[in-house]
Amino acid sequence: MPGPECYCGKKGCIETWLSGPGFAADYMLDTREALSPEAIVAAAEGGNRPARLALRRYADRLARALAHVINILDPHAIVLGGGMSNIAALYDEVPSRWGAYVFSDSVSTPLLRHAHGDASGVRGAAWLWPEAG
Numbered sequence: 635m636p637g638p639e640c641y642c643g644k645k646g647c648i649e650t651w652l653s654g655p656g657f658a659a660d661y662m663l664d665t666r667e668a669l670s671p672e673a674i675v676a677a678a679e680g681g682n683r684p685a686r687l688a689l690r691r692y693a694d695r696l697a698r699a700l701a702h703v704i705n706i707l708d709p710h711a712i713v714l715g716g717g718m719s720n721i722a723a724l725y726d727e728v729p730s731r732w733g734a735y736v737f738s739d740s741v742s743t744p745l746l747r748h749a750h751g752d753a754s755g756v757r758g759a760a761w762l763w764p765e766a767g
């Protein structure tokens with residue numbers, strides 16, 4: 635606390651943890667080694683302990699964040715977007731952890747991978763506006 639500075643001017647925003655740069659910053663805080671998110675994930679998949687622990691922290695933070703969404707909205711599904719959504723391990727790790735944070739005895743919400751690329755959220759937002767003219 636109060637957490638890393640965010641580009642918005644506040645500190646500790648979820649974006650500072652649950653983004654590619656946030657993931658890399660967390661890894662660097664632990665190891666003093668600057669790696670890209672892709673390199674950290676590759677190291678984790680290769681069995682590197684600090685990388686595995688960083689990925690586990692990321693999954694746990696994402697599970698906690700999404701538990702709030704489930705608690706408030708109880709969505710039929712949660713679809714991940716953005717570059718970090720390409721990490722296959724998250725689709726098992728996160729749902730296996732969010733039960734500990736959801737205010738219910740069971741969770742049926744599936745965590746789904748995007749169907750149209752990791753920029754699907756941006757594409758969907760663009761579809762909300764009708765064509766000009």
Ligand SMILES: [Zn+2]
Pocket residue numbers: 640641642643644645647649
């Ligand atoms: Zn912020």
